[in-house]
Amino acid sequence: MINKVKELRELYGLTQGQLGEKVNVSRQAINAIEKNKFDPSIWLAYDLAKLFNKSIKEIFDFEGSKRK
Amino acid sequence: MINKVKELRELYGLTQGQLGEKVNVSRQAINAIEKNKFDPSIWLAYDLAKLFNKSIKEIFDFEGSKRK
């Protein structure tokens, strides 16, 4: 799913690894989500939204994304 | 995860099966979410929120729920 994780991560000056630590997933999981390889679980989406002070919808573009 | 799916479903006068049809999951999936057997995928959470005209956070209580 199309998302703004990479932009927000860079805005916060974090590496993929650092962001992974903060939300308790691996760096590869962050990478995969940024590259749209798979969709986050609802908990991961929530954690990312919380960290970046945004709603899930602000980060993840449901309308513009293709359902896999 | 604690949620308001059952209340909202009944508010809309839907059976579990009817709700399942509307969001393209089985009736058992709806039942399991209502009974907190498992957490919805992010897409299912989105579909339910959209159907009920609420945000995901309004329906699913992340703060008050235990992470499994």
Next chain:
DNA sequence: AGTAAGTGTAAAGTTAACCTTACACGAAAT
């Protein structure tokens, strides 16, 4: 009495969201 509708739950299978390990690459610094 019988039947239909709604719900609860269980078993077995599939799939996708993770994991760890590993390797390759480019950029930047020493």
Next chain:
DNA sequence: ATTTCGTGTAAGGTTAACTTTACACTTACT
């Protein structure tokens, strides 16, 4: 030149979110 850091990606494994099928139970209707 070589090391370090960040990223991209692939392989193989685990787990949970689903599926279908099936059965039991309650309530309501005829």
